[in-house]
Amino acid sequence: MKKVIVGNHAVAWGARLARVEVISAYPITPQTQVVEKLSEMCADGTLPARFIKVESEHSAMAAVIGASATGARTFTASSSHGLLYMHEMLHWAAGGRHPIVMADVNRSIGPGWNIWTDQNDSLSQRDTGWVQLYCETNQEVIDTTIQAFKLAEALDVPVMLMLDGFYLSHTAEPVDVPDQEMVDRFLPSRVAPRKLDVDDPHAFGALVRPDSYMEMRWLQQEALRQVPAVLETIEADWMRMFGRHYGAVESYRAEDAELLLVTSGTVTSTARYVVNQRRAAGEAIGLVKVKMFRPFPTELLRDALAGVARVAVLDRNFSPGHGGIFAEELRAALYDLPSEVRPAIYGYVLGLGGRDITPTVIDEVIDRTRQSTTSERADLWVGVNP
Amino acid sequence: MPDRIMETTGERHIPSVAMSLTSTLVTHTGSWKFSRPVYHDRVAPCNQGCPVGIDIEGYMNLLREDRVAEARDLLLAENPMPAVTGRVCHHPCERACNRRLFDGAVAIHAVERVLGDMSHGEASPAASAARHHERIAVVGSGPAGLACAYHLARFGYQVTVFEAAPQAGGMLRLGIPEYRLPRAVLDRDIERIAAQGVTIACGTRVDSNAAWNKLLSTFSAVCVATGAHASRTLGVAGEDLPGVRTGLEFLREINGGGRPDLGRNVVVVGGGNTAMDCARAALRLGASVRVAYRRTRDEMPAIGDEVEEALGEGAHISFLANPVEFVATGGRVSGVVCERMELGEPDASGRRRPMPTGERFTIPADTVLTAIGESATLDGLPADVSRSGSGVPVDAVGRTSRASLFAGGDVTDLERTVADALGAGKRAAIGIDRHLRAIAPDHQHGAVPDSLRFGGGNVSAARWRGRDPVNRVAPVNEVVGFDDLNLHHFAAVPGQAEGHLASALGRARFDEVNLGFTPAQAMAEAHRCLNCGTCTQCDVCLIFCPDAAITHGADGAYEIAVDYCKGCGICVAECPRGAITMTRDKT
Numbered sequence: 001m002k003k004v005i006v007g008n009h010a011v012a013w014g015a016r017l018a019r020v021e022v023i024s025a026y027p028i029t030p031q032t033q034v035v036e037k038l039s040e041m042c043a044d045g046t047l048p049a050r051f052i053k054v055e056s057e058h059s060a061m062a063a064v065i066g067a068s069a070t071g072a073r074t075f076t077a078s079s080s081h082g083l084l085y086m087h088e089m090l091h092w093a094a095g096g097r098h099p100i101v102m103a104d105v106n107r108s109i110g111p112g113w114n115i116w117t118d119q120n121d122s123l124s125q126r127d128t129g130w131v132q133l134y135c136e137t138n139q140e141v142i143d144t145t146i147q148a149f150k151l152a153e154a155l156d157v158p159v160m161l162m163l164d165g166f167y168l169s170h171t172a173e174p175v176d177v178p179d180q181e182m183v184d185r186f187l188p189s190r191v192a193p194r195k196l197d198v199d200d201p202h203a204f205g206a207l208v209r210p211d212s213y214m215e216m217r218w219l220q221q222e223a224l225r226q227v228p229a230v231l232e233t234i235e236a237d238w239m240r241m242f243g244r245h246y247g248a249v250e251s252y253r254a255e256d257a258e259l260l261l262v263t264s265g266t267v268t269s270t271a272r273y274v275v276n277q278r279r280a281a282g283e284a285i286g287l288v289k290v291k292m293f294r295p296f297p298t299e300l301l302r303d304a305l306a307g308v309a310r311v312a313v314l315d316r317n318f319s320p321g322h323g324g325i326f327a328e329e330l331r332a333a334l335y336d337l338p339s340e341v342r343p344a345i346y347g348y349v350l351g352l353g354g355r356d357i358t359p360t361v362i363d364e365v366i367d368r369t370r371q372s373t374t375s376e377r378a379d380l381w382v383g384v385n386p
Numbered sequence: 387m388p389d390r391i392m393e394t395t396g397e398r399h400i401p402s403v404a405m406s407l408t409s410t411l412v413t414h415t416g417s418w419k420f421s422r423p424v425y426h427d428r429v430a431p432c433n434q435g436c437p438v439g440i441d442i443e444g445y446m447n448l449l450r451e452d453r454v455a456e457a458r459d460l461l462l463a464e465n466p467m468p469a470v471t472g473r474v475c476h477h478p479c480e481r482a483c484n485r486r487l488f489d490g491a492v493a494i495h496a497v498e499r500v501l502g503d504m505s506h507g508e509a510s511p512a513a514s515a516a517r518h519h520e521r522i523a524v525v526g527s528g529p530a531g532l533a534c535a536y537h538l539a540r541f542g543y544q545v546t547v548f549e550a551a552p553q554a555g556g557m558l559r560l561g562i563p564e565y566r567l568p569r570a571v572l573d574r575d576i577e578r579i580a581a582q583g584v585t586i587a588c589g590t591r592v593d594s595n596a597a598w599n600k601l602l603s604t605f606s607a608v609c610v611a612t613g614a615h616a617s618r619t620l621g622v623a624g625e626d627l628p629g630v631r632t633g634l635e636f637l638r639e640i641n642g643g644g645r646p647d648l649g650r651n652v653v654v655v656g657g658g659n660t661a662m663d664c665a666r667a668a669l670r671l672g673a674s675v676r677v678a679y680r681r682t683r684d685e686m687p688a689i690g691d692e693v694e695e696a697l698g699e700g701a702h703i704s705f706l707a708n709p710v711e712f713v714a715t716g717g718r719v720s721g722v723v724c725e726r727m728e729l730g731e732p733d734a735s736g737r738r739r740p741m742p743t744g745e746r747f748t749i750p751a752d753t754v755l756t757a758i759g760e761s762a763t764l765d766g767l768p769a770d771v772s773r774s775g776s777g778v779p780v781d782a783v784g785r786t787s788r789a790s791l792f793a794g795g796d797v798t799d800l801e802r803t804v805a806d807a808l809g810a811g812k813r814a815a816i817g818i819d820r821h822l823r824a825i826a827p828d829h830q831h832g833a834v835p836d837s838l839r840f841g842g843g844n845v846s847a848a849r850w851r852g853r854d855p856v857n858r859v860a861p862v863n864e865v866v867g868f869d870d871l872n873l874h875h876f877a878a879v880p881g882q883a884e885g886h887l888a889s890a891l892g893r894a895r896f897d898e899v900n901l902g903f904t905p906a907q908a909m910a911e912a913h914r915c916l917n918c919g920t921c922t923q924c925d926v927c928l929i930f931c932p933d934a935a936i937t938h939g940a941d942g943a944y945e946i947a948v949d950y951c952k953g954c955g956i957c958v959a960e961c962p963r964g965a966i967t968m969t970r971d972k973t
């Protein structure tokens with residue numbers, strides 16, 4: 001059924017269609033509508049889930065960890081400082097192998113206080129052991145929310161999906177809301193390998209000595225290593241049932257390209273427009289959209305980018321003192337490609353704190369990359385007027 | 387690039403999650419504790435605050451469970467006149483109510499009134515099966531006398547009440563106007579008392595030594611409850627002028643059906659309930675009424691609602707106005723000369739003492755009604771009964787200085803309210819029962835065991851009879867304070883509003899002004915009760931226990947697994963009603 005809904009409601013509908021059983025969340029701009037919609041659904045009975053009110057994001061994550069430990073399908077959502085406040089619990093969720101799904105509405109970090117979008121909130125959580133999926137449209141948001149549960153529960157890893165604050169969260173788009181019966185077939189009830197059970201209580205997360213701790217982390221890494229393959233299986237099922245496919249990495253008009261843009265989130269849509277214009281003008285320019293940031297899709301990106309002369313990475317984020325985070329990670333991933341196929345990688349930092357990334361801005365990135373005579377860098381700032 | 391750097395070796399299997407292999411039940415976390423939670427049924431402050439000694443908390447709990455008839459019976463076990471007190475009591479229970487500090491006290495009086503009204507015509511609670519041969523005389527049929535007779539009858543005695551007036555009720559009938567207490571309501575409460583086997587002999591005055599001695603020789607015990615019917619005088623010039631009368635005398639005439647012509651301007655002197663009754667009755671006779679009171683609104687002894695309603699009906703009050711002389715024109719009173727007062731330091735009653743300023747002014751008056759207090763007429767009592775300035779001194783069970791003679795109500799030197807009289811009558815009944823059955827070894831000392839009192843408040847007849855009808859879990863006789871509650875578990879709910887006749891309509895008639903609650907309103911209001919100190923099986927403790935050590939027991943009460951409760955006290959902190967306390971283990 002087609003609905004015109006904002007991204008936050010796409011998240012809520014996705015969680016509802018996934019028949020989530022326990023929700024605990026704390027409202028924060030621009031994520032608040034997710035919490036509001038889900039609490040309304042719980043209150044009016046259309047979503048028979050327990051909604052646990054809490055006093056902080058730290059407690060929200062703690063509550064869904066506890067609920068997940070009992071075998072329940074759990075969901076939460078946050079943004080910006082709320083996500084940062086969860087930080088400790090994010091490690092507990094991943095280390096405890098709880099298949100929690102969370103939506104993060106990408107918002108910048110203060111101070112200067114700023115409620116608009118960039119990716120520094122979620123990227124600052126990249127080493128917590130969560131899968132990270134960045135969405136481009138509201139359709140992708142609802143589809144990814146549902147798929148995320150299947151992915152998380154297949155490998156007992158938590159999954160975080162991202163949508164850009166306001167550009168998606170508060171913008172209404174036509175969304176094909178999947179049919180509940182089909183979603184039920186796609187995503188059966190959770191079968192937990194172990195449960196916290198008050199009638200047969202066991203201790204979870206207790207002391208692990210040096211002779212075993214490292215093995216546990218290795219098992220966690222093994223699970224994350226399987227994510228790209230499992231996600232592709234899930235997407236293949238989704239394609240068969242719903243006719244839509246996204247990919248952990250998507251190449252768009254990349255054939256025979258001399259220059260490829262690397263994008264994530266809503267910038268991708270703007271970049272597709274610019275690519276179309278450039279192709280129409282006869283220029284060999286395409287793009288590669290990175291949906292999955294963790295685990296980092298090294299092999300997929302090597303396949304997508306090897307042989308291209310130049311790559312321009314659009315980073316709506318940066319690691320202070322270093323560079324754009326996608327660009328830095330990409331450079332490391334492609335470092336050991338043979339030199340004859342390894343592209344020159346130019347990383348651009350732009351659009352922080354919700355600054356608009358217009359086609360003109362992307363044109364500037366393309367032109368600077370093509371004309372550059374300097375060596376590669378990952379911290380080429382765009383549009384800064386110091 | 388090596389794909390598998392880490393290898394597990396040997397037989398070891400490392401699970402993906404740090405989860406204990408054995409059940410944590412082997413870990414007796416309860417062995418760490420040095421204190422433990424205990425469920426205690428504690429006393430709600432309303433119970434403690436009730437001068438009658440009603441188990442308000444108990445009947446509110448029954449109403450919460452929709453056990454309405456049982457709630458009524460529990461009320462009637464302690465209070466024989468709920469339809470009366472539901473209307474005219476000054477309800478100190480509501481001042482004590484913990485909810486008052488949250489979102490407004492529960493309107494206990496209005497709930498009581500509905501229970502009192504509904505109980506008529508239905509079976510009264512079962513009285514004692516015991517039948518004693520002793521006969522008891524009660525002199526006076528006001529609330530103290532009737533309560534004493536009622537409880538004695540329920541203890542199994544044969545009781546006769548002697549009343550000088552043609553009808554029973556005492557000050558309830560003579561002093562309280564019908565618009566506050568309809569006669570039919572009073573009659574029904576009295577009928578219920580008579581139905582317990584009490585004989586009421588009206589038109590029988592007992593006021594001579596010979597009459598008292600005859601009673602004392604004929605009956606096994608006698609209770610004096612003759613009230614306080616003498617109006618205090620101001621002691622100022624002109625008090626004997628035509629047109630100056632006591633408020634009590636006026637009310638007696640009104641309540642007997644009289645409708646005297648008071649003239650245009652009526653001045654009422656005083657600030658108590660009698661003064662308010664006089665003012666409102668005079669308004670109903672068409673007069674313009676001004677009350678002269680020597681202190682301010684804050685010091686008025688009248689019930690706040692009575693003052694509000696008097697003002698609402700058009701009475702005026704001159705505060706800090708102390709009458710110093712009544713002046714006459716043509717041989718009849720024509721004005722009250724008042725001296726303007728100001729408030730000084732607090733006096734013995736704790737209220738700020740009015741101090742004269744020397745400034746005088748005159749209020750025109752065609753009639754003056756004085757209502758500055760009543761005193762007991764002690765002249766007719768047996769000569770050998772000791773008496774203090776204001777009444778007959780009694781001990782905690784109503785004993786006077788003379789053996790077999792007990793007293794209660796306004797004739798004693800205690801508080802003079804309907805509720806206090808009903809409570810005193812109950813105490814005297816217990817005193818007589820104890821005297822005749824020689825139940826208590828402390829007979830000579832007059833002490834009442836604290837266990838009979840609601841948290842140090844008035845005594846419970848049910849407890850005296852040895853069977854508290856309420857099943858309380860490990861009761862402790864201490865009161866739950868506001869700070870003992872966890873208000874996070876309660877939502878604000880506005881109280882129900884009683885129906886009222888419109889002011890203009892009320893002023894024109896002697897019909898009942900306050901129409902009370904409907905039964906549905908009473909149930910809704912009862913559900914506002916916080917059930918202080920009572921476990922309502924709300925499961926908050928069970929949900930919050932971090933060790934899952936609290937479970938439902940077989941009888942509905944909670945059980946705490948002592949092996950796993952580590953004494954953290956979260957259940958105590960979370961309990962909405964203060965029904966769990968921590969006790970320290972022996973070390």
